[in-house]
Structure formats: structure tokens, C-alpha cells
Amino acid sequence: MSAPSFSQATTDNQAVKIAGSLRSLYFIRAAFSVCWVILVVLFAKNSIGIATFLLIIYPAWDVAGTLLDIRANRGSISKTPQYINAAISVITTVAVGVALQRGVPEALTVFGFWAILTGLIQLVLALRRRKSMGGQWPMIISGGQSVAGGVSFIALAHDPTMGITSLAGYAAFGAFYYLLSAFRLSKTPTRVAAD
Helix, strand or coil, X not given: CCCCCHHHHHHHHHHHHHHHHHHHHHHHHHHHHHHHHHHHHHHHCXXXXXXXXXXXXXXXXHHHHHHHHHHHCCCCCCCHHHHHHHHHHHHHHHHHHHHCCCCXXXXXXXXXXXHHHHHHHHHHHHHXXXXXXXXXXXXXXXXXXXXXXXHXXXXXXXXXXXXXXXXXXXXXXXXXXXXXXXXXXXXXXXXXXXX
């Protein structure tokens, strides 16, 4: 078996570096989601101010997370999906704030549309990344689940039992999938390529 070419070695090193950056980012995103869920469970039902803050901060954090994702993937394939995702999350952050002036059901509807759009983008990114570094099946599942969750938020937004706490499960599953992906990315791209 011949030694890998210089360009192949460079590509492999770049993929390993990107995988390491994404792994760190996934751990950070998981930690944020866990903290968010804890705050929702402890305080959201009793404080409209905290509930409002939590509803607005979630998509705002997604903007920051997406920008960190772009930074982690410098030199890789087109980042258009990430830029679109960041723009959607900025718009959503503002829209949730406006919708909350009318009520939680309206904010949940906005949140639902955001979950659908960002879930589709996550799905596309994970499918593209799987070819180069593997370890993406949890993100593929998470993207699909985000779409399904968004549809349910919209469908049930005006159900009197629905509130911000209904989003806790959505965020908890997100944290779980980020952790799974982080652990999957601990494999080298060449080992994962067969996954």
C-alpha cells in the first residue's frame, strides 16, 4: 500500500482539525441547552420575565453557535447554509420578542417555524459533513426531529396546556444529540468514513 499523497494528508489533517473544533462546539451547545432546560423547569412557570428572556435567548444563542460553527469550518465547503441559519435566527429572535407582546401562543408559533427552518438546515449540513468526517448521524436525526417539533409547536400553540415548558423537551433532545455527535467526532475521519 502506497503512502498517502501530500494533498491527501493535508485534507485529512484539515478534516481532523475541523472535527476537533466541531466537537468542542457541540459540547458548548449541549451545555447551553442543559442550562436552558434547567432554568425553564425551575423558573419559567412562575416568572413571565424569565420566561420571556428564555424564549428570546434561545434563538439568539443559535446565532452565536452558528457563527462559531462557521469559524470552526474555515476553509471547508460553502458556508451558505450556516449564514442562512444565522439570518433566520436573528429574525426569529426579533420576531419572538414581538410575538410575546401578543402572547405565548404567538411566540410558540414563531418558535415552531424557526425549528422547522433550522432543522432543515441542520439536516443538510449534517448530510454534507458526513461525507468528509462522519459522526453526523445524531445531527441528522436531530434535524429531522427539529422539523417534527416545529410542526407540533405550530399545531398546538393555542392549546392551553402548551407553554414555554413544552420547549424543554425539544432543547433537552438537542443537548443529547449534540453530545452524541461530539463523542462520534472523537473518531478520526478515516475511521468514520465507513459509518
